[in-house]
């Protein structure tokens with residue numbers, strides 16, 4: 001599947017079948033994270049692959065997350081392991097952009113593997129950090145449910161190019 005095809009296939013799926021994600025497919029998704037761009041190529045990332053049902057249950061219950069956290073075969077947790085106070089010249093924090101790109105790469109690779117995903121940022125970071133033993137100084141930016149969807153709802157409408165693109169001027 002080419003990249004645009006994977007992009008067109010991807011949508012946020014919030015209900016999952018009780019089906020294991022094959023090791024080879026998971027590895028492809030993690031490989032995409034490994035290849036993602038990062039500021040100065042520092043690669044200050046740790047992706048925690050959560051498959052243990054007990055841990056997923058704890059994250060759902062103690063970190064106030066959603067049912068897909070428990071249902072999906074895998075929960076990916078994107079942790080920034082480098083400096084979190086570095087403002088780039090553009091005024092944005094580098095680690096947030098790094099983690100966002102890594103998350104996006106994972107979503108697209110998953111779509112290419114016939115897997116479904118949903119980004120999850122509605123969680124209590126401190127609670128997730130405690131459950132997963134993430135060091136205090138690190139930040140969890142995002143998580144993603146990864147598995148086989150059980151959800152036939154249509155993909156949400158997207159704006160047309162004419163609404164989001166302009167050329168040479170705003």
Ligand SMILES: Cc1cc2nc3c(=O)[nH]c(=O)nc-3n(C[C@H](O)[C@H](O)[C@H](O)COP(=O)(O)O)c2cc1C
Nearest residue numbers: 010011012013014066118119120121122123155156
């Ligand atoms: C930064 C970010 C945070 C999100 N957090 C959640 C979340 O906590 N729970 C959820 O169900 N979806 C979450 N989503 C998914 C969005 O709701 C979804 O991408 C959006 O509705 C567009 O749908 P699509 O992904 O199917 O194109 C998040 C997406 C982004 C980019």
